[in-house]
Amino acid sequence: MRGVSLKPKSIDLCDDCSMLPQGSLKRADCKALCVLIADDDETNRVVLESMLRRDGHEVYLAKHGEEAVSLYEAVRPDLVLMDIMMPLVDGYEATRRIKTITGNHFIHVIFLTALTDEPSLVKCLEVGGDDFIVKPVSGAILRAKLAAVARIHGLYGELERQQRDLSIHHERLSYEHEVAERIFAKVIGSARSEAANIRSEILPLAITNGDLLLAAQTPSGGQHVLLGDYTGHGLSAALGAIPITDIFYAMTRKGFGIREIVAEMNRKLHATLPTGQFLAASLVEWLPRRGIAKIWNGGLPNVIFTADKERRVACIPSRNLPLGIVGDEEFKIEIDVRQISRRDRLYLYSDGLIDARDKEGRMFGQERLEKIVHGNVDRDRLFDEICEEAEIFRGSQPQDDDITIVEVLCDESLLVVDGLSAERHGRRPDYEFSVRLSAQILRNFDPLGMINGLINGIAALERHRSYLYTIIVELYANALEHGVLEMDCSLKKTPEGFARYYAERERLLAELAEGWIHVDIECFGDESSGELILQIEDSGKGFDVGAVSNEIRADTGIRIGGRGMELARSLCKSLSYDARGSYVRAVYSW
């Protein structure tokens, strides 16, 4: 170890900043730093200390490397001015230790050295030093270096602050994401019905899925299915799912058809979503009793229909704008209606399937999908075949988008039936008939006689004919007058109005050009016990069922429209209109 006395004591400091060339370094640049001076020579320490203090820096002193390390740990300075040759622990070793302690924190170490040989100077930097100043130290150079350190420190502090902000921000975001995910899962989870006729494959891209699949049974024994694909994925997509889910289930439960549901969803999304956010979707309204499915497609790829027995395949393309883009007045609804036989199927899927890429970057494509459908032999295997082909095609390629594939199997026996019809589930009616009365028929003859004749032919109903006839007459009259003819029943409040009402009815009926009434009767059981279900649907805009019912209570003496309905209701086990008032279902039991 070298003697202390051997060390050069030559620090040549200019005492006054004013001696520095103007412009190259101003005092303002020298932000106050916390500086640790490690030097075993007292004179060097004192001279340096007094200069740095005068410049406004905070100064700590260490007499050797050991002390430098422990002081460093205690005060965490911004800068260490490190002598190399010191007793106990030299400057190299002290620097190495300090740099180990600091970890990610930024600390500047500048060696002050009398050694000028290349290996010594290189070693300064190798052990973790940031710079060196050769003794004798010029005050101007030292100040300039300190100013540079202060600048870097400022930048570094800023960077650290930003990084901290960023990580706080990131944490908050992932927390909110998690919350959104839980809300989303709750909304979907509480609502998703386990429909036995629906199979689905959902491959979400983000934690929260941008694709939305909903299914629910209608009060009239049909089913609504929705597949939606939001702009983007994750949080924003999940948020938009909430109103859609609410509307879908609430309106389905109340008996609305998809036309009204689609209109309401569009209204809601247009009002709440910012421009640029929208929902591409397909909705299916399957009416097994009428043997049809209504399909609305707004922005999703072709819905595919496959007949069960024949080899028939059809595509229902998107004819509509996605939901939430334009307001009510611009929003046109185009619905495709298809005849559906038992075990026909519908396939809905998001564009993630069509746009999926293989490792060469080729798209899965509509044609490939349709080829699979056309090539299919066993319809029960088609859904699996599509999923498998998509899987094989994609290989290990990462997903670009959420992918959802849905199969709707139109088999009424798979639907979970409501309480009313539970006892008949899985049974065909003993008698059933269904008649669609076009405008031409309505205009030219009264179908009630024919319907009555059919009922008369059923032995089981012998003791119930007059009641049933009353029910049918009343409900049919409502469908014709308030539905197809769109007449206002308040006209019947006065005796004169009553006469005028029927004159008006004659006139409107004679001029009727379009419209229809669908009557559907199913009868179960025998003379001792049974159930008859009457369903009447009309093409009209519907009427306010609630208002009509209220009118009866307020106005008793005179026969008005609502009274007939009330009479029918009193004879039936149950009678319910859909929310619009254009579909009624009555159950009569004995």
Added chain:
Amino acid sequence: MAAIHVSESENNDTITISIRDRFDFSSHKEFRTSYKDRPASAGYILNMRYVNYIDSSALGMMLLLREHALKNGGKVIIANCNPDIKKILMIANFERLFDIQ
């Protein structure tokens, strides 16, 4: 990220926005600045010649541009789409909202 190039016609009545490669969420900010920071124009042409991929957020961005244009009484033309992109626009029925060429 898509590179976006913006040019104005000589009489300043049309702004052409050209996008390259992928038009997706990553282009969001750049796309927005391409028209937000300029004086309103009577017409916008979205040049899709060099675009080979779009996603649904690109459709969203088109709607934002449309809103911006409508506010100032202008309109948007989507030009030079390749067949794949055209198909996507047709599925979304965007031909009702934009002039697609």
